[in-house]
Structures are given as C-alpha cells and as structure tokens.
Amino acid sequence: MNEAEVGGADEAAQGNGHSKPAPKNKVKHKPRRPQVTKALKERELVVIKIMAMIAMGYTRVDIVEQANVSKATVDRVRAALPQEYLDLLEAAKTNEIAQLIEENLRETLASMIRITRITNNEAWLIAQRAPELATLYGVFSDKTVRVLAAIERANERDRYQRPQVSPSDEIVRPAEAPLGA
Secondary structure (H helix, E strand, O other): OOHHHHHHHHHHHHOOOOOOOOOOOOOOOOOOOOOOOHHHHHHHHHHHHHHHHHHOOOOHHHHHHHHOOOHHHHHHHHHHOOHHHHHHHHHHHHHHHHHHHHHHHHHHHHHHHHHHHHHOOHHHHHHOOHHHHHHHHHHHHHHHHHHHHHHHHHHHHHHHHOOOOOHHHOOOOOOOOOOOO
16 A cells, blocks of 8 residues: 555545544643642641640640640641651650759759858857757758768669679680590
8 A cells, every 4th residue: 555545545534535633632731739728727737836846845735725726636646746756855855854953953062062161150150049050950961861862872773774794694605625526
C-alpha cells in the first residue's frame, strides 16, 4: 500500500469521505486544593498551641484549661509527637529541676555561712539572750547534720549505681594444655 491508499482508507473509515479535524485535546485543569475553612485553620492553630505548650513543659491540666480543649485532645496531640522529642523534653525538664535544686542549695548554704559569720561576732554574741542562742545553735546543728546525711545518701546511691567489678566477673581462660598432650 502506498501513502495515498493509506490516507484514503483512513478517510473512508471516518465516514463520508471528508476528513474531520482531529479532536482538540481537552484542557486539563489543575487539581483543586481543598478549601481551607476557617474551622480547619482554627483547629490547626489549636494543635500548634497545644504542641507549643507541651514543649514549654505545661501540664495536661494547664493545657486543658488554657487552650480550652479536652484531655483526650491533648493526649492525641502528645501521642502524635515523636517519642524522641518527648524524651528530650523530659530530660530538659529533669535537668532544669536539678539546676534549680542545686542553685537553691548553694544559696541556702551561702546564707547559712553569712549568718554564721554574724554569730561569730563577739559583740553580737554577748548581746543575745541564752534561749535564742540555744535555738540558733540547735537549728544550725540540725541543718548541718541533714546536709551531711543527704551527701552520704547521694554517695551511697552513686556507689550502687556504678558497675561493680568483682573477681568472678573477670574473663576465665582455660589453662593452656601442654603441647603434644
């Protein structure tokens, strides 16, 4: 078959022998984005607010009250966060509490030292009444004993938490057999 025959066959197949223009490609529309409703935006803002409050260390009860949401909503948002992130938040909170305790202890001890220096002033000491001095001495003694006991407990706890190596933990190697045995 030559080209004229092919063309004629095509025209005949299309109908009355007249060629029709090829159908135009339909214009493809871009898929529509879902409509972002005001309610959807508000829900997203609430979720963002809850996430921020979780990150700042708010308790569930505080989030419920301040964000005006249910406990279940807070729990769902928290459950959607990666566990590694929640672990980091918990570690940061624990570290912050430890720092606050340490700072408080340092300030308390510094105050006790300043008070002790004042009480060591001979003129001040003579001007005091015996019952007040006895009370002051009792409080100082009690606080000193409590601080020393807390240090001792912490040291004891550290000893139990460190891995202990005993002779039975050492690698036991079989005795070498004599050659030729």
